[in-house]
Amino acid sequence: MNISEKLELIKRNVSEIITDEEIINLLKKSKKPVVYCGYEPNGALHLGHFVTIIKLIDFAKTGFKVKVLLADVHAMLNRKGEEDKIKKEVENWRKTINAIGIKAEIVLGSDFQFKKEYQLDVMKLAQHSSINRGLRSMQEIARDIENATISQLWYPLMQVADIKHLGVDVALGGMEQRKVHMIGKDSAKTIDYNFIAVHTPLITSLKGPGQKMSKSAEGSGISVVDSYDEIKKTINIAYCPQGEIKDNPILQITKLIIFPKVNVLKIERAAKFGGKLFFKNYDELEKSYASGKLHPMDLKNCVVEELEKIIAPIRKKLSKI
Numbered sequence: 001m002n003i004s005e006k007l008e009l010i011k012r013n014v015s016e017i018i019t020d021e022e023i024i025n026l027l028k029k030s031k032k033p034v035v036y037c038g039y040e041p042n043g044a045l046h047l048g049h050f051v052t053i054i055k056l057i058d059f060a061k062t063g064f065k066v067k068v069l070l071a072d073v074h075a076m077l078n079r080k081g082e083e084d085k086i087k088k089e090v091e092n093w094r095k096t097i098n099a100i101g102i103k104a105e106i107v108l109g110s111d112f113q114f115k116k117e118y119q120l121d122v123m124k125l126a127q128h129s130s131i132n133r134g135l136r137s138m139q140e141i142a143r144d145i146e147n148a149t150i151s152q153l154w155y156p157l158m159q160v161a162d163i164k165h166l167g168v169d170v171a172l173g174g175m176e177q178r179k180v181h182m183i184g185k186d187s188a189k190t191i192d193y194n195f196i197a198v199h200t201p202l203i204t205s206l207k208g209p210g211q212k213m214s215k216s217a218e219g220s221g222i223s224v225v226d227s228y229d230e231i232k233k234t235i236n237i238a239y240c241p242q243g244e245i246k247d248n249p250i251l252q253i254t255k256l257i258i259f260p261k262v263n264v265l266k267i268e269r270a271a272k273f274g275g276k277l278f279f280k281n282y283d284e285l286e287k288s289y290a291s292g293k294l295h296p297m298d299l300k301n302c303v304v305e306e307l308e309k310i311i312a313p314i315r316k317k318l319s320k321i
Contacts, residue, residue, distance in 0.1 A: 003027045006062040010198070013256050014055070015175050018185065018197040026169055026196065027062075035059045035170040035198075038069035038109075038162060041089035042080040044223035045096045047307075048213035051200045051256045052172055057102055058260075059170070066104040067166055068097055073109040074158065077151040096224060099317035107166065113158060118165050121191045125157040128190045129183055137179035160184035164193035172198045176212065201256065208239035209247040222307065224314045231311065232304045240296045245286060250296070250303055255282040258306045267294070267302045 001009075006027055010017075017023055026033050037052045039045075045053075056066050070093050072086050080086065094106060112118060134153040159180050163171050171181055181197035188194040203213040205220040213221040222234055240250040259265065259282045267277040277294065279285040288294040 001062060009058050009062055012058060013051075013200065013260065015199045015201050016178075016197075017199075018181070022196045023170070023198075030169065031063075033064050033169040034067060034167060035064045035172055036067040036069055036163070036166050036168040037172040038071045038074070038159065039093065040075040040078060040080055041070050041072060041086060041093040042075055043089070044225045045093065046213065046221040046223040047253060047257060048174070048203050048221060050224070051203060052174060053100060053102060054257065054260050055172060055198070055200055056104065059172070060103055064170070066102065067168060068102075068104045068106050069109060069162060069166065070094070070106060071109045071159075071162075073113050074155055077155045077158070079149070079152075095318060095321050096314070099314045099321075100224075109162070112165055113162075115165075118161055121161045121164060122154070122157045124190050125160055125183070125187055126154075128187055129157060133179075133183065137183055156180040156183055160187060161191065163195050164191055168195060170196045170198055172200070174202050174212075175199045176202060201252070203252045203256065204239070204247045204249040206234060206238040206249050208249075213249065222311075224311050225318060226311065227315075228304075228308050228312070231307055235300050235304050235307070238300070240300060242296050243290055243292050245290055250299055251286065251289065253303055253307070254285060254299070257310070258303065261310060262306070265302065265306070267298055269298050273298070 003024065007024065010023065035056065037056055039049060056068070060066050070090050072090050075081065075086050075089070076083065081089070090108065097104065097106060131153065134156055135148060137156045138148065138152055160183055163184055171184070173181065178197070178199055181199075184195065185197060205211040205213050206222070207220050211220070222231055226234070235250070238250055240248055245251060254265070263280075265279045265285065267279070269275055269277065273295075277288070279288070285294070289299060
């Protein structure tokens with residue numbers, strides 16, 4: 001795979017890279033660059049997480065070493081539970097990541113975040129970051145941001161310090177992580193470390209526009225431990241207005257999760273409704289949907305079957321652990 005091919009795969013389904021020039025230089029100069037993504041171990045991994053998981057797999061295909069941070073200390077700071085609960089969630093996430101089969105080094109935040117050098121970097125960042133900027137960076141991440149605690153302001157500074165102390169070249173995250181990453185980019189001289197930020201789109205809540213996908217609200221998302229019947233029930237009642245492209249979570253799932261896994265997407269329809277449809281890429285499917293040629297229920301039925309193909313092997317492996 002040459003540099004152009006690597007860049008094409010890295011940029012697939014990515015909202016932005018900060019910056020393109022930096023990542024091209026990295027691909028030219030480094031034989032084994034490092035990418036990481038961090039996850040708060042809180043509840044089952046869901047399709048929203050799967051967007052970055054698939055992108056980590058893309059990075060691995062281009063020769064990157066992949067690190068996955070299970071951010072147990074961050075989960076505590078963000079009020080996601082007491083220590084015992086978070087420890088159980090960490091083990092569940094370890095098992096899930098292994099079941100997915102991604103080749104990654106799994107790192108626990110508490111294994112390095114209490115070291116003196118790390119905490120000194122967090123303190124340096126605190127000296128150079130305003131409270132208002134810290135609050136803005138957490139608006140899409142923090143639990144109960146209207147009543148934010150000081151611990152939740154410490155969170156983004158630790159996230160920046162993570163990048164340095166994990167020794168990564170690329171920090172990957174959804175668009176909700178952008179403000180945190182920009183604190184890091186703007187503070188490169190403060191902690192003497194720079195990196196490239198890569199951001200993926202967010203999947204809209206299955207209930208409709210206004211929120212990102214989550215499993216904390218019933219009917220909002222789908223997890224990798226949901227049964228076939230649960231997947232079908234959730235998808236069947238999901239927001240998917242006919243002909244509407246914007247903020248359509250079913251189309252987003254098709255683009256960000258299903259198409260990276262298939263060469264051709266087949267949609268089964270009865271002959272009286274026009275028969276089978278075949279799409280070589282997402283753009284073809286979107287045009288068909290926007291024109292009204294593809295009905296929401298036909299799309300939903302297809303998405304249910306394709307998601308089951310992806311989730312069933314993970315669910316099966318987890319059931320044996």
